Amino acid sequence: MKLRLKEIHLQNWKCYQNEKIKFALNTEGNIWIVFGKNGGGKTSFLEAITWCLYGSSVISRKNLLQYFNRTARKQNPELELSVFLKFIKNNDCYSITRTAKRVVRGSSESVEIQEASFYKNGQRKQNSREKIESILPRFCKEFFFFNGAKIEHYAQITHTEETREAIERILGIPELINLRDDAERALKLIEERLHQASLANKDLKKITDEIKEVQQKIELKREQIEKAKQELYKQSEILSSVKQEGNQIEELQGKFKEIERLKLEQINSESALKKAEQEVKKYLEQAPITLMLDYVREMVDDLQVKNIIATRKTVSIKLLQQLLENDTCVCGRCIDKDARQYIIEQLEESNISQNRTKQEIDRDNLRSNLTRLSKYETPDYDEILDEQDCISEKLDEIERAITRLKKETKGISQQKAKEIWRKVGQEENKYKQKQQDIERLQNDIDRLKHQENDLRRNREKLAVNDEETAMLNKQVKLAEGLYKAADELIDWHIEQCQRTIEEHTSKIHHQITNKPEEYKRIKINDNYTLRVKNSVGDLLIPTTLSTGEKEILAFAFIAGLNLASETAAPLVMDTPVGNLDTIHQKNIINYLPEFPSQVILLATDRELPKDILDKLKPDIAQIHKIQREEEKDRSIIMEIEK
Amino acid sequence: MEQKIQELAEKYQIPEGLLKKAIAEEKKKIVLQNRKLAPKLVKMIEKYSADT
Numbered sequence: 001m002k003l004r005l006k007e008i009h010l011q012n013w014k015c016y017q018n019e020k021i022k023f024a025l026n027t028e029g030n031i032w033i034v035f036g037k038n039g040g041g042k043t044s045f046l047e048a049i050t051w052c053l054y055g056s057s058v059i060s061r062k063n064l065l066q067y068f069n070r071t072a073r074k075q076n077p078e079l080e081l082s083v084f085l086k087f088i089k090n091n092d093c094y095s096i097t098r099t100a101k102r103v104v105r106g107s108s109e110s111v112e113i114q115e116a117s118f119y120k121n122g123q124r125k126q127n128s129r130e131k132i133e134s135i136l137p138r139f140c141k142e143f144f145f146f147n148g149a150k151i152e153h154y155a156q157i158t159h160t161e162e163t164r165e166a167i168e169r170i171l172g173i174p175e176l177i178n179l180r181d182d183a184e185r186a187l188k189l190i191e192e193r194l195h196q197a198s199l200a201n202k203d204l205k206k207i208t209d210e211i212k213e214v215q216q217k218i219e220l221k222r223e224q225i226e227k228a229k230q231e232l233y234k235q236s237e238i239l240s241s242v243k244q245e246g247n248q249i250e251e252l253q254g255k256f257k258e259i260e261r262l263k264l265e266q267i268n269s270e271s272a273l274k275k276a277e278q279e280v281k282k283y284l285e286q287a288p289i290t291l292m293l294d295y296v297r298e299m300v301d302d303l304q305v306k307n308i309i310a311t312r313k314t315v316s317i318k319l320l321q322q323l324l325e326n327d328t329c330v331c332g333r334c335i336d337k338d339a340r341q342y343i344i345e346q347l348e349e350s351n352i353s354q355n356r357t358k359q360e361i362d363r364d365n366l367r368s369n370l371t372r373l374s375k376y377e378t379p380d381y382d383e384i385l386d387e388q389d390c391i392s393e394k395l396d397e398i399e400r401a402i403t404r405l406k407k408e409t410k411g412i413s414q415q416k417a418k419e420i421w422r423k424v425g426q427e428e429n430k431y432k433q434k435q436q437d438i439e440r441l442q443n444d445i446d447r448l449k450h451q452e453n454d455l456r457r458n459r460e461k462l463a464v465n466d467e468e469t470a471m472l473n474k475q476v477k478l479a480e481g482l483y484k485a486a487d488e489l490i491d492w493h494i495e496q497c498q499r500t501i502e503e504h505t506s507k508i509h510h511q512i513t514n515k516p517e518e519y520k521r522i523k524i525n526d527n528y529t530l531r532v533k534n535s536v537g538d539l540l541i542p543t544t545l546s547t548g549e550k551e552i553l554a555f556a557f558i559a560g561l562n563l564a565s566e567t568a569a570p571l572v573m574d575t576p577v578g579n580l581d582t583i584h585q586k587n588i589i590n591y592l593p594e595f596p597s598q599v600i601l602l603a604t605d606r607e608l609p610k611d612i613l614d615k616l617k618p619d620i621a622q623i624h625k626i627q628r629e630e631e632k633d634r635s636i637i638m639e640i641e642k
Numbered sequence: 643m644e645q646k647i648q649e650l651a652e653k654y655q656i657p658e659g660l661l662k663k664a665i666a667e668e669k670k671k672i673v674l675q676n677r678k679l680a681p682k683l684v685k686m687i688e689k690y691s692a693d694t
Contacts, residue, residue, distance in 0.1 A: 186681075488653075
């Protein structure tokens with residue numbers, strides 16, 4: 001059964017004077033919505049919860065002065081504010097109250113904060129801090145109280161030591177680590193007793209001393225291995241960051257090549273454009289031909305007729321000349337005087353028109369030229385102009401692409417790319433070196449442990465001779481077994497948890513991301529840092545994702561962690577989807593009914609419009625609304641119909 | 643977890659009850675800064691070694 005918030009009571013807290021919300025837990029739905037306008041008091045509501053639980057560690061004493069209700073403060077300068085929370089888990093009821101008083105001395109003012117009171121099933125418990133930690137660890141607050149407005153922060157959510165501890169706390173790992181450490185201490189205590197008991201036996205003492213010496217060596221090697229592991233972790237971060245830089249530059253290298261290719265294409269296109277322009281110019285110059293073509297053809301026909309007539313005339317002259325020369329007609333008769341005279345006259349007339357014949361030659365040339373012109377084929381002007389436009393557009397496109405790529409690769413040179421890859425190589429070598437160091441230290445430890453085991457067996461043989469040492473030896477064996485079992489249990493549990501969280505987170509992320517085809521799964525590293533595996537198998541670090549994608553990743557991880565944990569708490573989300581695109585918004589809202597614990601959304605009506613509310617309706621337990629009463633300078637909270 | 647505890651108890655020849663009880667004690671004291679559980683574990687070990 002998960003921890004759920006049942007009631008919250010705010011007195012003189014910021015804009016609230018005396019407001020109480022009771023969350024009806026006996027409903028099917030797991031979603032509670034508190035609507036409020038910007039500046040209405042939603043974030044104050046979230047702050048009240050975290051302050052009640054964790055006090056000055058979330059709101060400093062100085063800042064708390066601003067949290068006293070303004071109106072009530074005017075009436076009573078020494079005002080008291082309080083926040084009361086009631087949680088339910090496994091039929092147990094936990095009530096927590098924190099109170100602070102404003103103290104005015106002359107012109108100065110300060111705050112007196114009382115330690116939170118903690119009640120379990122109506123009974124007050126001592127050490128309220130420890131009790132609160134036991135139900136809602138402070139380190140884990142980021143996972144339960146989610147402020148959508150601070151999403152940048154969530155990009156780094158799994159990169160701090162504090163967060164790593166929080167995750168392990170949720171997963172129940174620290175208790176196993178404590179068990180291993182305590183078992184080791186217990187083993188040392190019992191061994192010391194055995195050492196004391198064996199002082200009388202020379203051989204036993206010698207062997208116990210040897211065991212002690214070996215243990216000290218193991219301890220030293222362990223410290224070294226721990227240090228080396230920390231260094232390896234740091235080195236892995238450096239390597240990952242340098243590789244990321246290298247990959248980015250590699251991507252830029254591709255862009256450099258693309259620029260070269262585009263420049264070549266630009267030269268070809270420019271030459272093609274020049275050719276096309278000349279073509280257009282030529283056709284435009286010849287445009288009158290097309291307009292006169294019909295007239296030219298008519299002229300050709302006319303000249304053709306005239307030519308035929310002229311040819312006939314020439315033939316006739318030749319015939320007349322032959323007649324004169326032969327003195328006989330074609331019919332065989334002699335040409336008489338009259339006929340000869342007539343022919344001579346005709347020939348003279350023809351000689352007169354000699355000039356005309358020259359004209360005819362010119363006309364013939366003209367006809368021949370015009371005939372050639374009349375065969376002119378009219379080009380498709382639309383096609384020619386379209387082709388020119390196409391080349392021109394392509395050229396513009398190439399120029400734009402070159403400008404964009406140049407902008408993207410600004411400041412990057414081939415030299416820098418080489419330097420980065422050389423650095424990657426260096427860092428990889430350092431990483432391998434550290435891995436080898438750890439391996440070598442581990443081998444040393446294994447060898448020493450083997451030596452220790454041999455010595456223990458020998459000691460066991462000697463210890464059985466005495467009742468006390470025999471019993472102490474038995475206890476040593478039990479303590480040692482307990483230590484080893486705890487040690488193995490830690491590794492097993494961490495591996496199990498990581499696998500479970502990875503499975504859940506990947507599944508949820510796939511469900512809510514707007515790129516389900518691109519982002520294949522989530523990888524959780526040993527130090528709980530997250531990586532997104534894409535469709536080509538690359539592991540992306542969260543800092544390379546967009547702001548919205550980071551929020552989605554953080555949400556998937558939080559939900560996955562809740563599913564893998566037995567100590568899940570309510571998820572209170574302020575501005576839950578305000579910074580997300582519509583697909584992410586829709587996906588996250590669709591997922592909320594499946595969220596494995598109570599969800600309280602502090603949202604504006606824009607974030608959860610009617611269509612989304614209607615969709616969520618079957619899973620909504622209650623809706624509350626923060627109403628701002630401006631004339632009274634306060635906010636009130638009321639339940640509204642679903 | 644239950645199954646793993648059983649497996650480890652067999653592997654390291656310790657009573658399953660001792661391992662379970664020790665884990666339960668650690669869970670109870672998890673929020674305490676100063677747990678001082680080692681002496682308590684010694685007592686538990688003494689008891690189990692006397693019983694077996």
